[in-house]
Amino acid sequence: MHLALVQKIMYLFSNIVIILLVYLTISSLMTDAFRNNAEECCETGRIQAERNKTCSLKSHLLTTNNDTNTTNYCPYLTHICCLSNLRHYFCEEGINTALRLLPCNETKLQLIDTYKLCCRCCELGVQAGRHLEDCDPVPVLDEKCGEQFTNCCKKAKSLNCDTGFEMGEYGRCRDINECLSSPCPETMKCENTPGSYQCIEGCESGYIWSLKYGECRDIDECALHKHNCTHGHRCENMPGSYRCIRERNCGTGYQVDPHTQTCMDIDECEQGIDECRPGYICKNVPGTYRCQPQNCTLGEKFNAFFGRCEKVQCQPGFNVTLFGKCADINECAQKPGPCQPTERCDNTVGSYRCVQTFSCASGLEMKDLKCFDIDECTLGNHTCPSPAVCKNTYGSFYCECPLGFIFKYGVCVDDDECVRGNVVCPINAYCRNTPGSYACECIAGYKMIAERAFCEDIDECQTSSDTCEQKCINVQGSYYCLCQEGYRLNGDRRTCRDLDECSMIPNLCQYHCVNTPGSYKCICPSGFTLERSRQCQDIDECALSTHKCRNDDVCVNLLGGHRCYSVKCPEGYDKIGNNRCQLSTRWCQQHQNDKDLRCTIKKPVKYVYSFISLPAKMRTPMEIFRIRNSQLQANQYAEFDLRLIDAFDPFTKLSSTTLDNFQLKNYPPHNAHLIVIRELSAFQEIELNIEMKIYTNNILNSISIMKILIYVSQYDFYP
Template sequence: MCTFSRIVILFFLRSIVNQSITDAFRNNADECCETGRIEAERTKTCNMALQSLITEHNKNISTNCLFLTHICCLSNLRSYFCEEGLKSALRLLPCNQKKLDSKDSYQICCKCCELGIRAGRDKADCEPVAVLDERCGEQFTNCCLKAKSLNCDMGFQMDDDHQRCRDINECLSNPCPNTMQCENTPGSFRCIEGCEHGYTWSIKHGACRDIDECALNKHNCIFGHRCENMPGSYRCIRERNCGTGYQVDPVTQTCVDVDECEQDIDECGQVMIYYYNRIGEKARALSKCAPQNCTSGEKFNAFHGRCEKIQCRSGFSVTSLGKCVDVNECGQNPSPCKRSERCDNTPGSYRCVQTFTCASGLQMKDLECLDIDECAIGNHTCLSPATCKNTYGSFYCQCPTGFVSKHGTCVDDDECAGGNLVCPINSLCRNTPGSYACDCISGYKMIAERAFCEDINECEISPNTCEQRCINVQGSYYCLCNEGYRLNSDKQTCRDLDECSMIDNLCQYHCVNTLGSYKCICPSGFTIERGRHCQDIDECQIGTHNCLVNDVCVNLHGEFRCYSVQCPQGYEKIANNRCHLSTQWCNEHQNDTNLRCTNDKPMKYVYSFISIPAKIRRPTEIFRIRNSQLNINQHTEFDLRLINVNDSHKNLSQITVDNFQIKSFSPHNAYLMVLKELSPLQEIELEIQMKIFTNKILNSITIMKVLVYINQYNFYP
């Protein structure tokens, strides 16, 4: 009856525990998922051990919470790498192939966006492609619509196909001081100190300054030595004596032995044992002192010349060999923990863990989990020649040296099977019976056995490998050409680039290719500006013309003209380009019906001169008329006439007044517009009649003579 009651109680306790685990998982689902989200955000991976994600007070959540944590981590990680892919594509940068490993969401999102950008730049339809899934189609459309406004970030420039951005190598322009080295970085660069060992670059002084290793504690002077700084280095000076039988070397500052025999010294001290050695028949006292034998738990101190007790920190004990080892408090009898607790040994201490069920390899006895010795009862799977070794809660099969246990059998320990973890970077592991060897990969050489694989600098070994520039990289090299050259298909020699034929409108007028570069040429009468633009020389402004004092100097593109204004009868010349109606002439002819001054007679003639290229954007404004002094009761009317066309080149001009148009705007102003293409080397004389009315009554007339010169040069924009 007692046994049956105990079975019922245990079954009831187990049911309660299982139900509490299920309830804990349901109640803590949000916490489990949040743990996965934080792991993805913090480490950008989901490789963290599942067991370590469970806090100490939530151990009963079981495996359900572990799987939920991992699922939420993967979901957030997929969203993160998708956003990274979109950022790369929208910055016109190539999708990084290295990010393909277990991060396919990055590649998918990046490629879908990049496809949309290409379609947008090709002016294609931005509607989603039918074969793409819904999410990829949405990314395709959004990136396609944004394609026209995308530009390269600072430090990048558009590639030759105008689809992607590539990094600008700022180091080619030598931006760093002569004493520093330039290292190119994506979108920028940085200057690296180039000082000798023991010196560092000082921004304040702009030079290499000595490093005070003593002040910075970057020395290896031992206790009893004083550090003294020296230019580019330091030295250690001993300040304490060396003890009996030794003296300080003045050069090396180390302790060297004293030859007591030569100095007739035979005093060993109270704690030292004195030995004699007889050579031949004649006894000679050879002084030799040795430390006394220390008892168990003591260690000889050579500095003080005595045996001292070994002091171990709390939780450790000293062995017969004089070493401090951890005390396993959990192995003591009785156990320091309660009967309902499990004792876990820790370095220097222990901890008691409350438990209701025993783990695998343990058995419950009197509410305590006791270890099952699988080796003693034969409940193990070790096969010969392996031996069974019992552990707390389990066991392991111990194989002879050089062998490991696999599937219950001792086989050769293949150190290389777990990857390249045992070998240095840039090397491959090669298994050998009972051991292994490390072989450097192509482009590297081994400095020391199993120590370090150093890169082979192919550019130094073979300086003529590249025709112009050789760039060494880890494990290989590549050739570069100087600016203005391109690498040939052999990846070593360079050819000159004909920039003039490759790039349309590289120069505004004429482009001449040169080795490694090009130059722009302008016609006579122009100067070159900013390397490619042709700037007209204004002979009228700088005074290099030959016009008379009363002439009007008209600057043309590449030349100039001298124009003499002749006023009509009855008008006086004001300045060089205006003719006003003479008051005296009007008074003298006021009785002459044909010559007298009336409102229909123009008050003044204004002469204007305009120089324009033949092929200009149309319609284009070339002349503006402003009347800012007229009031609201006044209005203007304009009339355009073609007076003369001088075609000095072909005399085949087909210019009519329809090539031009007067366009009024606001109450009193107007534009003179060019509507149709004009042939070069023509001189066109236009006349604009402007009538001013006050309260709809004619007030005055002004005649504007506009001389338009059409240039012979058609420059690229």
């Protein structure tokens, strides 16, 4: 079984080798064919550019006829060589345009960018040669454009406009329009061309030039359907024109116009072929005519039977109208009227009558054709009820009521003086109506002084001692109560209640707030003193010497307390002061032969202890320690390394503090700053080591250890 598998693998491998050999052979043949035919393919492209002035790449030619999987490179070479020669041709076209002093505005060329670039470079040289006389190369132009600039600049002085052109604005040539001077015969039209003109055969309207006959030939508008004959007309061609001939009758009252072949109305009245009777006037209308009666003058009427105007005869009391009818005359409307002043005129049909109208008005009586007043009050003919009194007037009477009443609805009713507004009672008073009179009463908070005189304010704060619990303020017509500072007015608007400032105002005290009647007070924890009524200021027991530390201990002030720290130096170090351990020279000499205890450059020369007290919830980032080496020389520099030695809560002995809470920022070559970048948990102790290495001329000189002891308070008071 294994032998058969090996034989199959060998068979497949031999086939793969044969395929590779065939592929390499074909590739070699294709490469040789490509290079042998390259010159011929490129020559085809040059000929295409010269003849057609355009280049095209046909995709169906990119494969050979024998093998569709084998690429034919000849069309690519043909297209590339064509484009190269075409670019050269258009560049020459652009240079020739500029040397002819013509503007570079050709837009019909295929490679417009090549044309314009060469034209502009040459045009720039021509302008420089004609005006500046400076043909030195321009550095900003590329090599080819600079060469064209120089060549055209040197030819600028000898350039002139071609025949048929004249010098225009900006030193450019413009075409002369020869057709303005009418150089062609009268029978021909002139057409202007760039630099010249040409005469074109012209024909009159209705004719067209025939190349076959060499003359103007008539246009058959009827055959070409270029006429405007309407339905019912036939088109007939004429030399240079046509005419429309009518083929249908126009009908009664119309006749055909021999020139336009259109239907025209027959004026029967003008031709005298109407049949109007005497006395009637003929009036023509389209297709026929009408007989209208003649117009009669005022006072006449047309008689249709006799065909004439006859005078109209009206009876007395009537007038003739414009329509020949008799209308009644209104004598009463005439001025002056026919009746006496004491009579009324009534018009009747054909006449009028006068009616006597003189009589006395109501409340008057006639005596000797004169009217006199009737005293209804004396005669008792009035209708005034008690207690109203009758008062006579000319032609009538009226009823008068007692004071405080008015006559209304036939009886005496009370007069409401209060509806008259503020004119009745004084300010701060209101009106109360009474039968026959009224009364003025002061509004609440005021009292009346004298009878209806004025209203005076009542001082409620003076009238009663228990009006308000604390403060009473009198105002016009009223009063209001106020409370002392630290109190607020209750809903009864009289009594006061104490304000709990501690619950109302957040963060009123830095530590703890205790409410008091009308006020409050702030309390600080042990180890702090109250300042500015609300701030808690730490008591520095170390500075005040209120601690109980030994003389050789370090007193470390904490927020709310202090700590006595005893610095114990490692073996081989001498204690200097209370916070420094210095490497002992004597000890080093004693142990110089002991390979385990001897002093080397890697042994720290000193330990320096620093103590820092921080509040809880401190703001971050915050710089808490700096190292400055001001005495180092220019050839010295320092390197720093930060390590976390210990961190714990004094009670739980646990801590979440890591080295990630801190950052040691170096300031080369000598300094470094210790920064807290993440918030530290409250109430914990942290020990950090900063190892400082001093190098002189890149050689380690000494090592020092900075021990940073940090105490984080349980309080968030900032010192």
